[in-house]
Amino acid sequence: MQSSSSGICAATKRQQQLSWDHVNKVITYLVEKEGISGDRFIFSSGQEGGDCNTVDLRAAAPGEDGPNTVAPPHPNLRKK
Numbered sequence: 901m902q903s904s905s906s907g908i909c910a911a912t913k914r915q916q917q918l919s920w921d922h923v924n925k926v927i928t929y930l931v932e933k934e935g936i937s938g939d940r941f942i943f944s945s946g947q948e949g950g951d952c953n954t955v956d957l958r959a960a961a962p963g964e965d966g967p968n969t970v971a972p973p974h975p976n977l978r979k980k
Contacts, residue, residue, distance in 0.1 A: 917974045918952045920945040926955045927968070942966035945973075 923945045931938045942960055 913974045913977055915952045916945070917972060917977045920970070920972050922953065922955050924969075924972075926957070938968050941968045943968055943970045945970070 923943060927938065927941050927943065930936045930941075942964065944966065
């Protein structure tokens with residue numbers, strides 16, 4: 901069974917990157933420190949609304965599928 905990890909926020913480029921960073925950190929931690937297989941995650945970030953500091957984890961819906969990694973939306977954006 902896969903789980904979906906979502907960072908929710910997409911107002912600005914900085915917020916999109918922050919959302920991506922948080923989802924990436926949670927998945928990386930769970931894979932590296934807790935030994936959970938990376939292919940058990942669906943990576944989703946930058947959705948409208950919500951808090952950029954929040955990452956939601958939930959069981960994937962039946963038939964839901966997606967990538968477990970995604971390229972950062974703004975890799976050259978400097979964090980302030």
